[in-house]
Amino acid sequence: MDYEQSPDRVVGTAAVGSGGPPKKAPVPVKIIVAGGFGVGKTTTVGAISEISPLTTEAEMTSAAVGIDNPGLGSTKTTTTIAMDFGVLTIDQTLKLYIFGTPGQTRFAFMWDDLIKGALGALVVVDTNRIDDCYPAVDYFERAGLPFVVGVNTFNGQMSYSLDEVRWALAIREDVPVLAFDARFRGSVRDALLVVLDQALDKAVRQKSSYS
Secondary structure, rough: OOOOOOOOOOEEEEEEEOOOOOOOEEEEEEEOHHHHHHHHHHHHHHHHHOOOEEEEEEEEEEEHOOOOOOOOOOOOOOOEEEEEEEEEEEEOEEEEEEEEOOOHHHHHHHHHHOOOOOEEEEEEEEEHHHHHHHHHHHHHHHOOEEEEEEEEEEOOOOOOHHHHHHHHHHOOOOOOHHHHHEOOHHHHHHHHHHHHHHHHHHHHHHHHHHO
């Protein structure tokens, strides 16, 4: 005997029927947060992530004295030894997967793996230790990955102006340099949206060159 399937029939826990076309999953976009040791990368990821961020923090020991310099007056007692990871849903069409890199030179070998598939990067800068940010800027320039330089204001204070930071790091004019506070979600969000704009601009330019 044949039975007509009801649109509201339930099989197990799944409803069978037409409730309209299924919603498309948001497009995943990978963003990198990079910079020198102790500039605020882990704080940046933690401030914006809608999930409990994955961190790989380890206690700093006496063996790191003279190697890992968190800066004068810092209370930092841990260090990222692999990566940080967080997630941010922009809207129904776009979802960011945010990866924070380790800051120490001895972990730089991990960067090549971490940036695979990334569309852009936020390079976090501490104006009290600008030299520590040269390697990250150089790396993304060589990799050809769009990036934005974000000066972490650390309690609203900056030792140098944004123009001075651009000059000191020899950053190209087409690379945005902005100030943000790594502790606050809204400030981090605005910085990441600029990264997305840079990535979109590159994608548009590439499409134009192919057409």
